[in-house]
Amino acid sequence: MAKIVASVNVSHVPAIGAAWDNKKSGEPYWKPVFDGFDFSKKWIAELKPDVIILVYNDHASAFDASIIPTFALGCASEFPPADEGWGPRPVPTVIGHPVMASHIAQSLILDEFDMTIINEMDVDHGLTVPLTLMFGQPQAWPCKIIPLPVNVVQFPPPTGNRCFNLGKALKRAVESYPEDLRVVIFGTGGMSHQLQGKRAGLINKVWDKRFLDSLAGDAELARRIPFIEYVREAGSEGIEMVMWLISRGALDREVREVYRFYHVPASNTALGHLILENASFAA
Amino acid sequence: MSNDEPFRREPIEGFDDVPGTTLFDAQRARQGYHVNQFCMSLMKAEKRAEFKADEDRYLRKWPMSEAQRQAILDRNWGRMIELGGNIYYLSKLFSTDGKSFQFVAATMTGLTQDQYAQMMLNGGRPVDGNRSKSEWSAKEGK
Numbered sequence: 001m002a003k004i005v006a007s008v009n010v011s012h013v014p015a016i017g018a019a020w021d022n023k024k025s026g027e028p029y030w031k032p033v034f035d036g037f038d039f040s041k042k043w044i045a046e047l048k049p050d051v052i053i054l055v056y057n058d059h060a061s062a063f064d065a066s067i068i069p070t071f072a073l074g075c076a077s078e079f080p081p082a083d084e085g086w087g088p089r090p091v092p093t094v095i096g097h098p099v100m101a102s103h104i105a106q107s108l109i110l111d112e113f114d115m116t117i118i119n120e121m122d123v124d125h126g127l128t129v130p131l132t133l134m135f136g137q138p139q140a141w142p143c144k145i146i147p148l149p150v151n152v153v154q155f156p157p158p159t160g161n162r163c164f165n166l167g168k169a170l171k172r173a174v175e176s177y178p179e180d181l182r183v184v185i186f187g188t189g190g191m192s193h194q195l196q197g198k199r200a201g202l203i204n205k206v207w208d209k210r211f212l213d214s215l216a217g218d219a220e221l222a223r224r225i226p227f228i229e230y231v232r233e234a235g236s237e238g239i240e241m242v243m244w245l246i247s248r249g250a251l252d253r254e255v256r257e258v259y260r261f262y263h264v265p266a267s268n269t270a271l272g273h274l275i276l277e278n279a280s281f282a283a
Numbered sequence: 284m285s286n287d288e289p290f291r292r293e294p295i296e297g298f299d300d301v302p303g304t305t306l307f308d309a310q311r312a313r314q315g316y317h318v319n320q321f322c323m324s325l326m327k328a329e330k331r332a333e334f335k336a337d338e339d340r341y342l343r344k345w346p347m348s349e350a351q352r353q354a355i356l357d358r359n360w361g362r363m364i365e366l367g368g369n370i371y372y373l374s375k376l377f378s379t380d381g382k383s384f385q386f387v388a389a390t391m392t393g394l395t396q397d398q399y400a401q402m403m404l405n406g407g408r409p410v411d412g413n414r415s416k417s418e419w420s421a422k423e424g425k
Contacts, residue, residue, distance in 0.1 A: 015384070059371040064323040065316055085326050085378035153371055155308040156295070192407075196370045197361070199303030200388040201399060203407025228297040232414050236304050237370075265403035268388055 002100070002174045002181040006047065006258070006277040007247040008040070009187040009215070010133060012056060014125040015267035017089055020132050033271060036261035037133045040275060043258065044134050048142075049184040051097055053104075053170065054127055055148045055246045056188045059084070061124035068154050069116035071166060073108070074123075074147035075101040082122035091128050091137075097144040100177055104146065107173035113166050123147055130188045133273075152189065152240050156227055160245045164223040167249020174250075187247030189240025191262075191272035192233070202235040203270045208262065211241060212274050216257040219248045237269075244274075254279035302419040303392075307369045315367020317345040318355070322372040325379045334379065361391045 019030045026034075061082040063069070079094040108115050127147055135142060148170075151157055158166075167185075174183050191211070194202040211234075214222035223245055230239045261273040298306055305311070312319070321342065324330045334341040342352045354362040355376070363373055370387075377387050389399030402408060412418050 060319070060323060060369070060375070061326075065312065065319045065372070068312075083326060085375045153307070153369060154312050155306055192410075194304065194408075195384060195388055196364050196391060197303045197305050198392055199301075199408065199413055200392050201402055201408040202410060202413060203403075204410040205406070207410070228295060228301075231298065231304065231306070232301050233410060236306070264406055267383075267385055268403060270407065 002051070002177040002179060002183055004053070004171055004174050004183045004185050004250050004278075005049075005281045006275065007185045007187060007251055008044070008130070008134060009244045009247055009272070009274040009276075010130045011190055011266065011269055011271045011273070012126045012129040012188045013266045013269045013271060014059075014084075014129065016271075017125045017129045017132060020137075021089055033263055033266055034133070036263055036271075036273060039259050040134055040261075040273065041136065043275060044184070047184065048182065050143055050181040051100060051183045052143055052145045052186055053148055053174075053183060053250075054130065054145050054186040054188070055150060055243045056126035056130070056186070057152045057240060057243065058149045059124055059126055060153065062118075062121045062149070068151050069118075069149070070151045070158055071113060072116040072118050072149045073101055073105045074118050074121055074149070075105060076119050076121060079121055079123045079127075079145075079147060081128055082124040084124050088122075089125070089128055091132065092140045094123055094127065094131075094141060094145045094147070097146055100144075100179075100181070101146045103177050104170065104173040107176055108166075108169050111169040111172060113169050118147075118149070121147070126188060130186055148246070150243050150246070152242065155239070157239055157242055159227065160225050160242045161223045163242045163245040164219065164249035167246040167251075170246070170250045185247045185250045187244035189243050190234070190238060191241060191270040192235050192238045193269035194235030195237050195268055197236070199235070201268060202238075203264055204233050204235075204238075205262075205264065205270065207233045208270055208272055211244075212260060212262070212272060215244060215248050215274060216255065216260075216276060218253055219245065222248070248276070251276060252278040252280060300415050300417070302413065302416045305364045311367045312369070313367070315351075315369065317347040318351050318363060318366065318368045319372035321345045321347070321355070322368070322375040325375040331379045360387050364391070
């Protein structure tokens, strides 16, 4: 059977993609950010996942204001990089896994998570920046990727607890897929940041650390954080962190923290990165 | 969908006390629908050219309010947000202008871009003193 063995959680700041694409990754401002992923690149190269389920949010790129799915699943065979207003990022096209994605969609819907099924979609920085940080600039991404977009742009987004439970349903969906595949789930976005209003620029290191600590444990504290607390403590765009609860819910209760990295600032944002493995998993 | 309908507030407990923050909820999204869809149109190069050639004429294609159109013409980002614009949609407009997220965020806070960038380098805007409107009015009262 297929099995989710680990999670990679990482911010998806667009300026990181721009810095990489414009060959600025060695500059003093950006070097510490990219250096923070040296370990992660080696870790994932050794782990060799067959499939990544990548939880992210679209930023008014594939979806406009006319349709706003709360939870969606990319079932296409490929997903081109989106033109976000300054041309598409020069990164490989994302190759999907339509057979497995369709199985997951069916399993989730029967498990009472009513996914929107997407058969045609461009993917924006929310999905491609985490891939750049983990894999650099390959000719092709090294495995198949199933995108799972979550609405966190129009409030309210799904609650953290709902996200955590979706993660648990994803685990069941993957484990009922007959082929032996090694799956890693990515949770992206965050950490504390606010891009609008007179309070823009908000960063909360203490709160971010508490969130990371909870995820690295049983996540019981993190899954019960109410919407208003994200907004007040982590900024209006910090709400993206509910997506990290999907990736946490998809792992076992017992996990081990493999790696953590935290850096302020990446443009307007506190960059967070956390790799977890199931405690039962031996590579 | 008309933009002249009164704006309805859906209460989310505790939110009204968060200072300097606009909640892009379903009601505000409805109010800002045409502002945001106008922004989406700028993802195509030929539309960007058409907009730049005559902004007012281009904006009149969307049934938005006078106040919304004026805020866009004035590039009053804070006002656009208040009137239902969302930052990710507005990013198509400021990208058309050749501006960054950091430029626009700085503008909304009343700082120069350099001052704002320095604040971020120093660790960002601290949460202490910025959780509640009462903390802000206490500061202003000094």
